[in-house]
Amino acid sequence: MQLVKVGLCAFGMSGKVFHAPFLKQHPGFFLTAIVERSKEESKIDYPDATIYRSVEEMLKNADLEVVVVNTPVQTHHEYVKMALEAGKNVIVEKPFTVTVSEAQELVNLAESKNLFLSVYQNRRFDRDYLQVQKILAEGKLGNIKEVEIRFDRFRTEPSAKEHKENPELSGSGSVHDLGSHLVDQATQFFGYPEKLFADVFSMKGENFANDYFEIILYYKDKLRVRLKSSVFTKEDHYAYKIHGSNGSFLQERTDDQENELVAGAIPTYGENWMKPLKEADGILNYFNENSVTERILTSSEPGNYMNYYQQIYEHIVFGYALPSLGNEVVQNMKIIEAALESSDKGKIIDLN
Structure with a gap:
C-alpha cells in the first residue's frame, strides 16, 4: 500500500480527537510530523512523529505530502498559503478561513500549483x-x-x-x-x-x-x-x-x-x-x-470519520473525487x- 506522509499543525483538541487517531489507524498514512509549540504530549501515542515547534519549521524540514491545518481559524489563511507555497497538499479545518476573499485566494493558489485543498467537513x-x-x-x-x-x-x-x-x-x-x-x-x-x-x-x-x-x-x-x-x-x-x-x-x-x-x-x-x-x-x-x-x-x-480520510487516500492514490473541496466550501x-x-x-x- 502506498504510504502518504502527513504533518499536523497543532496537537490540541482537534488534533488529538479528529485527526491523529485516524491517521495512525489508516494503513495508508504515516503521521510523520506534529507541531507542539512547547509540550511533547504527542510522544505518548505517536512516538514515530517528529515534534516541531512551529509550522514554519515543520514545512522547512519535514518530508510531507499532506499538511493538516487545524489551528485557530484566524490563522488558516496564513498557514494554508504557507503550506501550498511549500508544495504541500492541504486539509484545513472548517470553516476554511475568516473571509470569502481569503478562501478564494487559497483555492486559486492551490489550482495554480496543481495541489489539492480539502476542508475537513467531518x-x-x-x-x-x-x-x-x-x-x-x-x-x-x-x-x-x-x-x-x-x-x-x-x-x-x-x-x-x-x-x-x-x-x-x-x-x-x-x-x-x-x-x-x-x-x-x-x-x-x-x-x-x-x-x-x-x-x-x-x-x-x-x-x-x-x-x-x-x-x-x-x-x-x-x-x-x-x-x-x-x-x-x-x-x-x-x-x-x-x-x-x-x-x-x-x-x-x-x-x-x-x-x-x-x-x-x-x-x-x-x-x-x-x-x-x-x-x-x-x-x-x-x-x-x-x-x-x-x-x-x-x-x-x-x-465513520475514517471515511473522510479514506476518500482523501483514494484521491491521492487513485484520483477519485476529493471530499469537500475548497471551491465548494467557498460557496458556504x-x-x-x-x-x-x-x-x-x-x-x-x-x-x-
Missing part, C-alpha cells in the same frame, strides 16, 4: 446526517417544502478559547463554528439558496462572540430551510425536521463519535467502529404507494458572510 460522516441523506434520496416525502436543521448545546459559560469567544476577532462565534456545519449540510441536501435572512447575536452578552443564530434560506419552488443554534438549550430538539408534500421525517442528533474519541476510543480501519443504536432515533410519517399512512420508527446506521462561506450582513442590516440578502 459532520458529513455523522450517522444522523447520513440518515437524512438516505431518506431524502428515497423520495418518500415527495416535494420538500420546509426544513429545520439545528445544532444546539448547553454551554452558558464562555470557553477559554479566545479565538472562539472574542467578538473583536473576525471568525469567532457560532456562525463560523457550528454554522459552517449546518450551512454545509443545507447546501449538500438542497444546493445553493437564492436569498437568506438571519438573526445573529450573543445570548451571553455583548462582550462575547455570537452564540445564537437563526438563518432562513430561501430556495426556488418556495422551499424554506431554517438553520438554528443556541448555547442555552438544556433539552434536546430534533436536529432535523423535514416536511414534504407526502409526509415528514424527524431525526435526532445521535452521532457519538466525538464523545467516544474524547473518552479515548480508538477508531478502526475497514469497519464501523461505532456500535449500532439500541433504540430508534427517527420518525418517518408518510403516505405509501397505496395512499395509506405509514408511521415508522427508524434507526440510523453508524457514521458566502452564505456565512451574507448571514452576518443580514443580521447587521436587518434585511433579506440576495445571494445571486
Whole structure:
C-alpha cells in the first residue's frame, strides 16, 4: 500500500480527537510530523512523529505530502498559503478561513500549483446526517417544502478559547463554528439558496462572540430551510425536521463519535467502529404507494470519520473525487458572510 506522509499543525483538541487517531489507524498514512509549540504530549501515542515547534519549521524540514491545518481559524489563511507555497497538499479545518476573499485566494493558489485543498467537513460522516441523506434520496416525502436543521448545546459559560469567544476577532462565534456545519449540510441536501435572512447575536452578552443564530434560506419552488443554534438549550430538539408534500421525517442528533474519541476510543480501519443504536432515533410519517399512512420508527446506521480520510487516500492514490473541496466550501462561506450582513442590516440578502 502506498504510504502518504502527513504533518499536523497543532496537537490540541482537534488534533488529538479528529485527526491523529485516524491517521495512525489508516494503513495508508504515516503521521510523520506534529507541531507542539512547547509540550511533547504527542510522544505518548505517536512516538514515530517528529515534534516541531512551529509550522514554519515543520514545512522547512519535514518530508510531507499532506499538511493538516487545524489551528485557530484566524490563522488558516496564513498557514494554508504557507503550506501550498511549500508544495504541500492541504486539509484545513472548517470553516476554511475568516473571509470569502481569503478562501478564494487559497483555492486559486492551490489550482495554480496543481495541489489539492480539502476542508475537513467531518459532520458529513455523522450517522444522523447520513440518515437524512438516505431518506431524502428515497423520495418518500415527495416535494420538500420546509426544513429545520439545528445544532444546539448547553454551554452558558464562555470557553477559554479566545479565538472562539472574542467578538473583536473576525471568525469567532457560532456562525463560523457550528454554522459552517449546518450551512454545509443545507447546501449538500438542497444546493445553493437564492436569498437568506438571519438573526445573529450573543445570548451571553455583548462582550462575547455570537452564540445564537437563526438563518432562513430561501430556495426556488418556495422551499424554506431554517438553520438554528443556541448555547442555552438544556433539552434536546430534533436536529432535523423535514416536511414534504407526502409526509415528514424527524431525526435526532445521535452521532457519538466525538464523545467516544474524547473518552479515548480508538477508531478502526475497514469497519464501523461505532456500535449500532439500541433504540430508534427517527420518525418517518408518510403516505405509501397505496395512499395509506405509514408511521415508522427508524434507526440510523453508524457514521465513520475514517471515511473522510479514506476518500482523501483514494484521491491521492487513485484520483477519485476529493471530499469537500475548497471551491465548494467557498460557496458556504458566502452564505456565512451574507448571514452576518443580514443580521447587521436587518434585511433579506440576495445571494445571486
